[in-house]
Amino acid sequence: MRVAAARLVCLVALLGSAACASDAPREVAPSVAAYCGEDAEAVEARIDALLGEMTLDTKLRMMAGSRPGVVGGVWEVPGAPEHGVPGLHMLDGPRGLSAFTDLEGTAFPVGSARGATWDPELERRVGAAMARELRAAGADVLLAPTINILRHPRWGRTQETYGEDVHHLGEMGVAFIEGAQSERVIASAKHYAANSIDDTRFDVNVVVDERALREIYLPHFRRAVTEAQVGSIMSAYNFVNGDHCSESTHLLRDILKGEWGFAGFVESDWLLGTRRTAPAVNAGLDIEMPAGNHFARGRLLAAIDEGAIELETIDEAARRILRAQLCFDLDTDPALRDPARLPMEAHHGLAREVAERAMTLLRNEGGLPLERAGTLAVVGELAARENIGDLGSSNVRAPYVVTALEGIEAAAGGATVVHLSEPLDAEDEAALEAADAVVVVAGLTEDDEGEGGIASGDRESLALPRGQDALIEAVAARSERVVVVLEGSGPMLAPWLEEVEAVLMAWYPGMEGGHAIAAALFGDVNPSGRLPMSWPVAEADLPPFDNESLEVVYDYWHGYRHLERSGVAPAFPFGHGLSYTRFELGAPRLEREVLSGMDDALVVEVEVTNGGEREGVETVQLYVSVPESAVERAPRDLRAFGQVRLEPGASGTVRLEVPARSLAYWGEAGWTLERTGYVAHVGTSALDLPHAAPFRVE
Numbered sequence: 001m002r003v004a005a006a007r008l009v010c011l012v013a014l015l016g017s018a019a020c021a022s023d024a025p026r027e028v029a030p031s032v033a034a035y036c037g038e039d040a041e042a043v044e045a046r047i048d049a050l051l052g053e054m055t056l057d058t059k060l061r062m063m064a065g066s067r068p069g070v071v072g073g074v075w076e077v078p079g080a081p082e083h084g085v086p087g088l089h090m091l092d093g094p095r096g097l098s099a100f101t102d103l104e105g106t107a108f109p110v111g112s113a114r115g116a117t118w119d120p121e122l123e124r125r126v127g128a129a130m131a132r133e134l135r136a137a138g139a140d141v142l143l144a145p146t147i148n149i150l151r152h153p154r155w156g157r158t159q160e161t162y163g164e165d166v167h168h169l170g171e172m173g174v175a176f177i178e179g180a181q182s183e184r185v186i187a188s189a190k191h192y193a194a195n196s197i198d199d200t201r202f203d204v205n206v207v208v209d210e211r212a213l214r215e216i217y218l219p220h221f222r223r224a225v226t227e228a229q230v231g232s233i234m235s236a237y238n239f240v241n242g243d244h245c246s247e248s249t250h251l252l253r254d255i256l257k258g259e260w261g262f263a264g265f266v267e268s269d270w271l272l273g274t275r276r277t278a279p280a281v282n283a284g285l286d287i288e289m290p291a292g293n294h295f296a297r298g299r300l301l302a303a304i305d306e307g308a309i310e311l312e313t314i315d316e317a318a319r320r321i322l323r324a325q326l327c328f329d330l331d332t333d334p335a336l337r338d339p340a341r342l343p344m345e346a347h348h349g350l351a352r353e354v355a356e357r358a359m360t361l362l363r364n365e366g367g368l369p370l371e372r373a374g375t376l377a378v379v380g381e382l383a384a385r386e387n388i389g390d391l392g393s394s395n396v397r398a399p400y401v402v403t404a405l406e407g408i409e410a411a412a413g414g415a416t417v418v419h420l421s422e423p424l425d426a427e428d429e430a431a432l433e434a435a436d437a438v439v440v441v442a443g444l445t446e447d448d449e450g451e452g453g454i455a456s457g458d459r460e461s462l463a464l465p466r467g468q469d470a471l472i473e474a475v476a477a478r479s480e481r482v483v484v485v486l487e488g489s490g491p492m493l494a495p496w497l498e499e500v501e502a503v504l505m506a507w508y509p510g511m512e513g514g515h516a517i518a519a520a521l522f523g524d525v526n527p528s529g530r531l532p533m534s535w536p537v538a539e540a541d542l543p544p545f546d547n548e549s550l551e552v553v554y555d556y557w558h559g560y561r562h563l564e565r566s567g568v569a570p571a572f573p574f575g576h577g578l579s580y581t582r583f584e585l586g587a588p589r590l591e592r593e594v595l596s597g598m599d600d601a602l603v604v605e606v607e608v609t610n611g612g613e614r615e616g617v618e619t620v621q622l623y624v625s626v627p628e629s630a631v632e633r634a635p636r637d638l639r640a641f642g643q644v645r646l647e648p649g650a651s652g653t654v655r656l657e658v659p660a661r662s663l664a665y666w667g668e669a670g671w672t673l674e675r676t677g678y679v680a681h682v683g684t685s686a687l688d689l690p691h692a693a694p695f696r697v698e
């Protein structure tokens with residue numbers, strides 16, 4: 001009797017179109033359960049009820065931001081307070097708390113610098129720290145990480161992403177998202193997809209075949225969704241195969257929400273990130289940012305009235321927008337603005353730790369480490385310039401920035417530091433000749449590279465600007481011990497390379513960068529950075545970078561995969577970095593040499609020994625080749641990496657795991673894992689792979 005009565009109540013309730021809280025547990029899709037955790041069933045049931053109670057107008061109001069400008073606050077997306085729905089509060093960005101708001105934040109080293117650490121655990125801590133600062137600023141959506149593939153280092157936003165390689169991007173991006181979301185801030189992986197040119201970003205159509213799309217431009221986004229449960233995705237400004245990213249049913253519905261089961265919401269990039277109303281809503285764009293234009297309620301209502309948008313489609317978008325807020329507890333634990341918690345000293349220490357780990361020693365013929373004695377001349381306009389990166393949306397307003405010169409002076413101890421500013425006169429030249437060592441700080445600034453439209457855009461070339469090559473050569477002509485410190489997003493051509501003793505890549509090292517640079521120069525820190533992108537000898541060695549045409553073709557080749565396929569040696573290979581100590585790698589030990597199917601994995605252990613006099617961190621890299629593949633493959637692809645920190649004389653084991661599915665190629669039948677022979681190449685850069693171990697998939 002009781003059950004029948006319950007069903008009767010249900011029936012009446014259903015007729016009243018309110019969702020019925022029946023006693024049967026609500027089934028939720030596995031991807032929704034993974035997104036929301038143990039609350040998934042209750043949250044979906046609550047969303048059912050909310051969708052039944054909310055007016056259409058309330059739902060439409062949630063599909064667009066409400067503030068065209070953010071200065072002094074956050075980018076808001078309205079909720080429904082009458083239903084206990086708080087709305088969303090967004091801020092950039094990939095380097096820390098956005099400079100668009102009115103608060104100072106910790107300016108971390110930029111993404112490419114953090115990519116050079118090859119340390120996902122460290123990146124997880126960075127994501128969590130940034131998220132804590134966003135919450136203290138009243139924001140609950142962090143518009144990061146940028147995980148666009150670095151197809152060419154002239155891209156103006158090279159500094160924002162982690163590097164050129166799919167596996168490396170996935171590892172770093174997943175870690176960042178997990179870190180940020182552990183603080184109940186929704187991360188927003190961007191920019192989806194194939195967004196790697198900034199000067200033409202609003203109009204360029206990227207023509208890319210399905211294999212290159214699936215294997216090169218999407219895997220790290222898939223991992224953000226399926227491994228890190230990223231709360232949201234930002235669609236990109238550009239077109240892909242003729243469809244604007246905000247209107248690409250293939251990208252948004254077929255792949256992202258369909259195949260990958262993405263359970264969160266998709267927000268557009270700002271302003272020109274949305275182009276039309278019904279095509280965007282129907283393709284799977286859920287929120288127009290920063291404010292309603294194409295998704296203004298009047299336009300949405302008109303599209304619904306003329307039958308161009310179904311009400312079910314609106315409900316699905318609303319469900320995703322509500323799910324994110326409820327699964328991240330934004331209703332019960334809102335991000336309340338509390339500037340007293342900013343900026344955080346601990347985060348400054350983390351910024352320094354990351355900057356030290358990012359220091360990448362490219363060349364050292366004895367120039368480093370420096371002694372704290374004698375006279376040290378410091379030359380270069382960048383030495384005394386605060387240089388933390390792009391003034392675009394990734395910019396951070398830091399309470400202070402330590403320049404390279406300040407860091408060197410603070411760490412010099414018994415050495416006398418002489419700063420020589422350009423142009424160098426006869427007195428300066430005499431000082432150079434008298435100095436025991438010379439440090440030239442050169443590179444790029446926000447004037448040379450940054451976001452398109454609102455900042456400097458793409459680089460004009462890979463060469464050093466403003467006559468810095470000539471400066472370095474002039475210094476090298478007057479000193480036997482010249483160390484070049486480079487600041488910037490990534491590769492810079494170095495025609496003077498053989499004329500200097502050492503080159504240290506410092507990236508845009510953040511607010512504590514000067515201390516990190518000095519620590520690496522004086523040997524207080526043993527550099528452990530590894531290049532997350534190839535460093536070419538000449539720009540012609542790379543695929544062309546076309547930041548003028550409105551249609552470009554992205555094929556399967558770029559970075560080290562392109563260089564090796566074309567037989568061209570880089571100045572410094574992907575994964576390269578020197579140390580003040582010496583590591584030896586033992587032969588790789590395979591747990592099994594035969595894998596069986598997609599769900600299997602290759603497990604490799606590598607013994608590493610520190611044969612030098614200094615403690616240090618080594619990054620062991622595993623690349624896979626497929627000698628008898630049925631399709632063309634890269635000569636080698638990075639498929640795993642791991643690190644170990646070792647005291648002098650100590651040994652340690654690095655365990656590397658290669659999921660078999662990462663060996664599959666995209667073919668006519670979708671993902672295809674070949675039953676064939678493979679070779680695991682193990683070493684410390686794309687070109688330094690002393691060990692090869694064959695294995696098979698049966």
Ligand code: GLC
Pocket residue numbers: 092093143190269270393
């Ligand atoms: C910018 C950027 C995007 C950023 C957004 C908000 O145009 O492309 O990365 O998050 O607008 O500032």
